[in-house]
Amino acid sequence: MKEKISCxxxxxxxxxxxxxxxxxxxxxxxxxxxxKGPVNELxxxxxxxxxxxxxxxxKIINEFKSKITTSFDNxxxxxxxxxxxxxxxxxxxxISLPATKINIGAPxxxxxxxxxxxxxxMSLGYDVVDGPEIEEDKYNFEMLNIPKGHPARDAQDTxxxxxxxxxxxxxxxxxxxxxxxxxxxxxxxxVICPGKTFRRDDDDATHSHQFMQIEGxxxxxxxxxxxxxxxxxxxxxxLFGDDVETRFRPSYYQFxxxxxxxxxSCFNCHKKGCNICKKTGxxxxxxxxxxxxxxxxxxxxxxxxWTGFAFGFGAERMAMLKYGIQDCRVFYNTDLRESKLFDRxxx
Ligand code: DAH
Numbered sequence: 001m002k003e004k005i006s007c008x009x010x011x012x013x014x015x016x017x018x019x020x021x022x023x024x025x026x027x028x029x030x031x032x033x034x035x036k037g038p039v040n041e042l043x044x045x046x047x048x049x050x051x052x053x054x055x056x057x058x059k060i061i062n063e064f065k066s067k068i069t070t071s072f073d074n075x076x077x078x079x080x081x082x083x084x085x086x087x088x089x090x091x092x093x094x095i096s097l098p099a100t101k102i103n104i105g106a107p108x109x110x111x112x113x114x115x116x117x118x119x120x121x122m123s124l125g126y127d128v129v130d131g132p133e134i135e136e137d138k139y140n141f142e143m144l145n146i147p148k149g150h151p152a153r154d155a156q157d158t159x160x161x162x163x164x165x166x167x168x169x170x171x172x173x174x175x176x177x178x179x180x181x182x183x184x185x186x187x188x189x190x191v192i193c194p195g196k197t198f199r200r201d202d203d204d205a206t207h208s209h210q211f212m213q214i215e216g217x218x219x220x221x222x223x224x225x226x227x228x229x230x231x232x233x234x235x236x237x238x239l240f241g242d243d244v245e246t247r248f249r250p251s252y253y254q255f256x257x258x259x260x261x262x263x264x265s266c267f268n269c270h271k272k273g274c275n276i277c278k279k280t281g282x283x284x285x286x287x288x289x290x291x292x293x294x295x296x297x298x299x300x301x302x303x304x305x306w307t308g309f310a311f312g313f314g315a316e317r318m319a320m321l322k323y324g325i326q327d328c329r330v331f332y333n334t335d336l337r338e339s340k341l342f343d344r345x346x347x
């Protein structure tokens with residue numbers, strides 16, 4: 001019996017020494033410590049002994065069983081610890097490492113200005129509308145009272161795409177025509193249309209072949225120049241501050257009569273004269289006027305019944321003034337450092 005126990009102890013100890021993981025250990029346990037396993041077999045063997053022998057061997061066998069069970073338990077604890085440590089090592093986070101930097105974008109400066117104007121105009125009951133950038137000559141010129149061959153066309157340096165009929169719109173004013181045609185001469189109109197325009201004129205840092213305008217059109221009964229002035233004044237004060245004044249200078253556009261040039265008092269020098277206003281105390285920011293009766297008529301609005309005003313702001317010019325930008329190319333490059341700079345800068 002003793003020999004059997006010592007053989008079995010040696011066998012189990014050897015096997016335990018070569019166990020690598022908990023799975024192997026549990027397999028080994030069911031092999032040796034299950035009911036029908038060799039350890040229990042020894043216990044069962046006790047039944048066949050007489051009481052004298054039982055006394056002598058009982059102690060030995062019990063000690064043997066408890067020693068083996070303890071060996072299994074200890075190894076289990078050891079392997080469990082090892083596995084836990086391995087897992088912790090694999091998931092280890094070095095909290096002293098600097099965090100990954102997340103780059104947050106910034107709104108495009110022009111887009112920001114346009115959104116500001118849109119919000120203001122919507123609060124005044126205007127709709128924001130859109131029109132095609134590839135436009136027909138009919139809408140860009142003819143229905144705006146600029147017939148073929150008229151010298152007013154030259155001023156716009158238009159990009160023609162196909163013959164004389166299809167072009168890149170040189171102004172957002174064709175959206176006035178498109179909006180009136182939709183109104184079918186019946187409904188009052190209040191819209192603004194911010195959008196891209198294109199001209200072949202890019203000779204210096206203040207001109208680009210592509211630029212943005214914010215067009216406005218209001219058609220209703222008994223609309224006057226003072227309605228236009230009041231509306232423009234609200235926009236100007238919102239963008240540049242309450243102490244900035246608006247003035248109208250006579251001008252000429254084919255599609256408005258009378259036509260005006262909109263100047264604002266220089267927010268930098270307050271009319272004293274500085275470099276921004278070229279020493280004049282005033283800065284031009286838009287063209288505007290009372291919608292020409294021919295334009296109303298061509299788009300289906302009877303000029304005896306309806307009147308309207310229209311305006312067209314240069315969006316880049318407004319943003320350059322508002323944010324003190326010297327070169328309009330800044331609006332179209334993708335350098336976040338620049339966008340972020342202006343994102344924080346409010347007048
Ligand atoms: N479309 C004109 C331009 O590009 C600007 C303009 C002037 C728009 C007068 C208007 C307006 O709506 O009434 O130079």
